[in-house]
Amino acid sequence: MMTAHDYPSAMFCERAELDVVLVGDSLAMVALGYESTNQVTLDEMLHHCRAVARGAKTPFLIGDLPFGTYETSAEHALRSSIRMVQDGRMEAVKLEGGHELAPTIRKITSVGIPVLAHIGLTPQRAASLGGFRVQGKTADRALRLIDDALAVADAGAFAVVLEAIPEAVATEITKRVGIPTIGIGAGAGCSGQVLVALDALGVYDRLSPKFCKTYGEVGKMSTDALAAYVKDVRERKFPESGKHTYPMAKGEEDKFAAAVAKSA
Ligand SMILES: Nc1nc(=O)c2c([nH]1)NC[C@@H]1CN(c3ccc(C(=O)N[C@@H](CCC(=O)O)C(=O)O)cc3)CN21
Numbered sequence: 001m002m003t004a005h006d007y008p009s010a011m012f013c014e015r016a017e018l019d020v021v022l023v024g025d026s027l028a029m030v031a032l033g034y035e036s037t038n039q040v041t042l043d044e045m046l047h048h049c050r051a052v053a054r055g056a057k058t059p060f061l062i063g064d065l066p067f068g069t070y071e072t073s074a075e076h077a078l079r080s081s082i083r084m085v086q087d088g089r090m091e092a093v094k095l096e097g098g099h100e101l102a103p104t105i106r107k108i109t110s111v112g113i114p115v116l117a118h119i120g121l122t123p124q125r126a127a128s129l130g131g132f133r134v135q136g137k138t139a140d141r142a143l144r145l146i147d148d149a150l151a152v153a154d155a156g157a158f159a160v161v162l163e164a165i166p167e168a169v170a171t172e173i174t175k176r177v178g179i180p181t182i183g184i185g186a187g188a189g190c191s192g193q194v195l196v197a198l199d200a201l202g203v204y205d206r207l208s209p210k211f212c213k214t215y216g217e218v219g220k221m222s223t224d225a226l227a228a229y230v231k232d233v234r235e236r237k238f239p240e241s242g243k244h245t246y247p248m249a250k251g252e253e254d255k256f257a258a259a260v261a262k263s264a
């Protein structure tokens with residue numbers, strides 16, 4: 001699984017044969033420049049979801065429910081989920097939380113919208129977690145994470161994201177819970193993995209979680225390419241006559257020169 005946030009990133013996921021594409025609310029930070037994920041609205045998410053749906057036809061598409069669109073009631077969560085499917089062209093939704101969201105997961109899945117749960121480091125709750133901190137580091141906290149995973153599975157979640165938790169804890173959850181686990185900073189014992197595309201591509205450099213691996217230097221390539229363009233234009237090496245320019249119609253150049261000479 002990989003996140004995507006627009007038409008080209010979705011096309012790259014399609015061509016790279018990703019199984020699942022998540023339109024993550026991390027796009028608030030990586031694509032829109034917000035300070036946190038909690039500033040992005042459902043309408044903004046839907047705008048990105050539609051673009052991703054146009055670019056990725058084969059992968060399973062999941063939309064992240066943004067902060068404030070599913071917490072107040074199961075009914076509100078269902079309404080937001082329906083918009084994700086109907087307006088955003090997503091096939092499933094993701095929400096952050098454990099046992100406390102079990103009734104919400106039951107409500108959304110009861111009408112046939114698949115739900116991906118997300119536990120461990122839940123970025124929408126970063127303020128109460130003390131920032132982007134690894135979760136489940138003590139035996140007591142780890143057991144609570146297992147209970148949360150079991151609760152969301154029992155409520156009908158089709159899979160669960162495990163973010164920033166110790167490898168041993170994620171491996172144990174994966175063994176115990178009857179649904180696939182998708183890890184991000186949770187080790188190879190998970191059923192699958194997810195990363196934020198602009199992290200994997202080496203574009204976003206304002207955060208550098210230990211769990212990120214950079215598979216390309218697209219940020220540097222983009223800056224270098226644009227700098228080369230600026231240099232070429234300033235030195236008048238671009239555009240090249242003939243190669244990047246259009247001729248007039250046959251015989252018209254002479255006529256044009258004559259007409260210009262006459263009018264001058
Ligand atoms: N570009 C990007 N990538 C992400 O993975 C991501 C976002 N943005 N925004 C929303 C959340 C925030 N995430 C983050 C951000 C930072 C760390 C981080 O730096 N963690 C510390 C752990 C510190 C500790 O508790 O020991 C690290 O060193 O990895 C983790 C997850 C994951 N999500």
Ligand SMILES: CC(C)C(=O)C(=O)O
Nearest residue numbers: 003024025026161196
């Ligand atoms: C990293 C994934 C799991 C996510 O929630 C996001 O990109 O918003």
Ligand SMILES: [Mg+2]
Nearest residue numbers: 024025026064
């Ligand atoms: Mg998210």
